Amino acid sequence: MRISTVTMFEQSTASMNRQQSDLMRVSQQMASGRRVVNPSDDPQAASRAIGVDQAKAVTEQYSDSRISARNSLSQSESIINSVSDAITSAKGLLIQASSDTLTDEQRESIASELKGVYETMLGQANSTDGNGRYLFGGYKDNTPPFVKSADGSVEYRGDTNSREQRVDATRLMPVADNGVTIFQSVPSGAGYVAEAKRVGGDLNEGTLTFRGPQINNVNDDDYGTDFRITFNDPADTFNIETFDGTGWVPADPADPTLTDVEYTGNLDGSAQQVSFGGVSVNLEGTPVAGDSILVAQADGEQRQPDLFRTMEEAIRVLENPADNATKKADQRNTLITAMRDLDNSLDNVLTVRASAGARLNELKVIDAVADNRMLNYTQTLSDLVDLDYAEAITEYSLRQVGLQAAQKTFVDMKGMSLLNYM
Incomplete structure (x- = not known):
């Protein structure tokens, strides 16, 4: 089989290009890591x-x-x-x-x-x-x-x-x-807060003061209900109303804490205690008709x-x-x-x-x-x-040898011509 000079040069060039490409690839890997x-x-x-x-x-x-x-x-x-x-x-x-x-x-x-x-x-x-x-x-x-x-x-x-x-x-x-x-x-669980104001929101007009409220019985059926104590005319009696979600309604008159309770206006110098729903307040002083004490949950609707x-x-x-x-x-x-x-x-x-x-x-x-x-x-x-540098360095050396071998082969082969024997 005869190999033409053109084929020999093309194969040698392709081999060198391939070896140089592999060497450049490894060089680029080593440069970038x-x-x-x-x-x-x-x-x-x-x-x-x-x-x-x-x-x-x-x-x-x-x-x-x-x-x-x-x-x-x-x-x-x-x-x-x-x-x-x-x-x-x-x-x-x-x-x-x-x-x-x-x-x-x-x-x-x-x-x-x-x-x-x-x-x-x-x-x-x-x-x-x-x-x-x-x-x-x-x-x-x-x-x-x-x-x-x-x-x-x-x-x-x-x-x-x-x-x-x-x-x-x-x-x-x-x-x-x-x-x-x-x-x-x-x-949560802040309890009750009392406030002394008349039903319309004005200040009380009497000398009524309070202490508390105190929680006495959390198991009471009405515990957790807002209520207010409003004094009548004459001011030695009062009503207790509860808030039912839409308005104020009289408390159940059969409630044992409300039976026969009257406010005496501190005539004997001692405070009066009023209890409802497991909560009590101590009252002292002389109220005026229309005066009121609101006892409401701290986060309730009646007192934000x-x-x-x-x-x-x-x-x-x-x-x-x-x-x-x-x-x-x-x-x-x-x-x-x-x-x-x-x-x-x-x-x-x-x-x-x-x-x-x-x-x-x-x-x-x-x-x-x-x-x-x-x-x-x-x-x-x-x-x-x-990159594994140890492996890359080894491959780099191998590609260098391959490129050198391709170059040496090309140098040796390019001198092989029939013209040398004519």
């Missing part, structure tokens, strides 16, 4: 690597989301801690103001200090994060959630949702509680909790001189109610703070799980596409 530089190097490994890369990128995005969530929760937790300190300070001021030895001027001074605490709470309730969003407005975070109305009271204008953020594929975490949860709620309203009522009675028996009774009743409300608010704020702390701890756990997952992804990617 990757075994799979192009999908054609290992199509199956390249396909799996794309999936692992995508999962790794998603995990990194959730990691960034957790950083944002942690910042929001940390800021919220810090502000809520400040709110709890403010409530504690306010409670101390009310205890001080309750002393019978204080003058009206001294109580007015306490009211001035209480105003400062009140304004501090309002500022904390309207706190923003680093991006200018209001923390406690829910998803309505572009305007202050708490705004003073024309009459000086504070209104909540945010929504009742808690802003949430996805921190992992299976976890959508609240990163900021709304203002209602913090400033207008009480913890509101930290700012509590502070406003306390400031009101401390600013106004108690220059007669009626005002003194109003002052005493209001301070008793306010202190009970502050206790409930403090318990609620501490509960919310504990919840924020628990979520911060959860983020640490999620971070630890995500870190392990990232290590697994990195190891999988390394197994799929990373």
